[in-house]
Amino acid sequence: MSDGPANASSTADHEGGEIEHFDVVIIGTGSGNSILTPDYDSLKVAIVERDVFGGTCLNRGCIPTKMFVYAADVAQTIEHASTYGIDASIDKVRWPDIVDRVFGRIDPIPPSGLAYRQGAANTSVFEGTATFVGPKDLTIALKAGGTRRISGSNIVIAAGARPMIPDVEGLDEVEYHTSDTIMRLPSLPERLIIVGAGYIATEMAHVFGALGSKVTIINRSKRFLSREDEAVSHRFTEIYEERFECHMNARFERVSQAGPGGEITVRIHADGEHIDIVGDALLVSTGRIPNSDQLGVAEVGITVDDDGYVMTDAQMRTNIEGVWALGDVSNENQLKHVANAEAKIVAHNVVHPDDLRDVDLFPVPHAVFAGPHVASVGATEQALRHIGKHYITATHDYGGVAYGWAMEDTKHFCKIIADPQTRLILGAHIIGPQSSILIQQLIQGMRFGQTVDQIAREQLWIHPSLTEVVENALLKL
Numbered sequence: 001m002s003d004g005p006a007n008a009s010s011t012a013d014h015e016g017g018e019i020e021h022f023d024v025v026i027i028g029t030g031s032g033n034s035i036l037t038p039d040y041d042s043l044k045v046a047i048v049e050r051d052v053f054g055g056t057c058l059n060r061g062c063i064p065t066k067m068f069v070y071a072a073d074v075a076q077t078i079e080h081a082s083t084y085g086i087d088a089s090i091d092k093v094r095w096p097d098i099v100d101r102v103f104g105r106i107d108p109i110p111p112s113g114l115a116y117r118q119g120a121a122n123t124s125v126f127e128g129t130a131t132f133v134g135p136k137d138l139t140i141a142l143k144a145g146g147t148r149r150i151s152g153s154n155i156v157i158a159a160g161a162r163p164m165i166p167d168v169e170g171l172d173e174v175e176y177h178t179s180d181t182i183m184r185l186p187s188l189p190e191r192l193i194i195v196g197a198g199y200i201a202t203e204m205a206h207v208f209g210a211l212g213s214k215v216t217i218i219n220r221s222k223r224f225l226s227r228e229d230e231a232v233s234h235r236f237t238e239i240y241e242e243r244f245e246c247h248m249n250a251r252f253e254r255v256s257q258a259g260p261g262g263e264i265t266v267r268i269h270a271d272g273e274h275i276d277i278v279g280d281a282l283l284v285s286t287g288r289i290p291n292s293d294q295l296g297v298a299e300v301g302i303t304v305d306d307d308g309y310v311m312t313d314a315q316m317r318t319n320i321e322g323v324w325a326l327g328d329v330s331n332e333n334q335l336k337h338v339a340n341a342e343a344k345i346v347a348h349n350v351v352h353p354d355d356l357r358d359v360d361l362f363p364v365p366h367a368v369f370a371g372p373h374v375a376s377v378g379a380t381e382q383a384l385r386h387i388g389k390h391y392i393t394a395t396h397d398y399g400g401v402a403y404g405w406a407m408e409d410t411k412h413f414c415k416i417i418a419d420p421q422t423r424l425i426l427g428a429h430i431i432g433p434q435s436s437i438l439i440q441q442l443i444q445g446m447r448f449g450q451t452v453d454q455i456a457r458e459q460l461w462i463h464p465s466l467t468e469v470v471e472n473a474l475l476k477l
Contacts, residue, residue: 191281205243232374252268400472411431413469
């Protein structure tokens with residue numbers, strides 16, 4: 001431990017109140033909650049949570065969204081069943097039942113997790129908002145009222161991120177939604193307006209569109225998922241422009257509402273003119289920002305970058321000894337699997353100061369569970385061009401293998417980029433069904449330094465499985 005073990009006594013602060021000292025203080029109960037391994041059983045631990053126990057992924061992010069996406073995928077399969085000689089239709093979408101299926105399973109988990117931590121003899125749980133008043137000192141505004149002062153020999157900042165709200169005229173006067181609330185709508189909106197074109201926006205467009213809403217998307221860029229490889233982004237944009245009403249290169253100017261619960265009008269500027277879009281619900285999905293500013297970390301000397309991310313070294317230490325950070329508050333990837341990997345490093349390093357481990361995330365993959373799914377790892381082709389890196393690339397269509405042919409797939413593909421000298425994979429990008437599964441073998445290849453030749457030729461590929469689309473892309477290289 002950085003400052004030595006703490007005892008159970010409290011010390012007086014400069015205002016005469018009591019400061020309770022802990023060996024470890026954890027701010028945030030997403031991946032931060034997983035830090036407490038058996039190594040911590042003999043330590044005095046505090047956990048601070050201002051919102052809902054379990055964090056974003058469990059309650060408002062990865063898990064509930066994928067449960068909605070699965071329902072949307074089923075609906076889309078039914079919609080296109082005639083392609084395979086099966087005449088089918090959706091009789092009814094029971095939106096309340098869909099919501100209940102998701103949150104009826106998720107909502108009991110946070111109180112259960114909270115009760116478990118509260119029942120631990122060495123752990124104190126504070127439900128409230130933490131603010132740094134010194135590098136190792138916190139004031140907690142408790143939900144139940146009042147405040148507490150605590151300090152820690154080690155403090156772990158795992159406070160996550162929140163939706164970024166743009167400064168748009170009238171937005172604070174209307175009933176709009178973010179990813180925090182959109183999935184709990186009491187009824188399926190007839191007309192949904194979505195502002196944004198990233199992961200959350202495209203996934204929610206798929207969900208609501210497949211289940212029956214008329215979706216209109218406002219995109220400030222000319223492409224969806226513009227950070228993806230250009231080939232994937234272009235194809236995805238073509239598909240979404242076919243599925244939805246899309247306003248590209250559009251500026252979100254103002255919004256108004258016809259009274260409480262009334263229809264919402266969004267004014268945009270696109271193609272040299274002003275356009276008014278009317279809907280029943282509005283989803284604002286323009287990015288997420290780290291919560292460091294709400295903790296007051298910069299004010300006590302903890303370094304953050306220009307975007308507000310808490311800066312850490314390879315051991316997940318901040319510039320203040322004994323203060324650590326992980327997850328969305330410190331990593332712009334904002335991915336749950338990244339936060340979990342960082343939490344494992346922090347969990348070890350806090351209690352083993354003489355045996356510090358480095359975090360090694362290479363390569364960082366991600367997936368977008370939209371319609372279609374997208375998965376990616378490593379460099380994009382445009383990024384390699386930008387730095388002048390020499391590369392080779394190959395693409396293979398789903399429809400070019402037997403299983404893709406059975407699927408009647410004409411839109412999706414696997415693209416792999418490699419170094420022509422080392423023969424190592426530089427990046428891989430897949431758009432289409434099960435892309436998040438198909439890409440895993442390429443992630444493994446990159447991680448363990450396998451060449452494209454080894455991956456393609458030194459193993460058997462099941463025929464006729466969809467994995468052959470990856471095999472054939474590798475063989476082209």
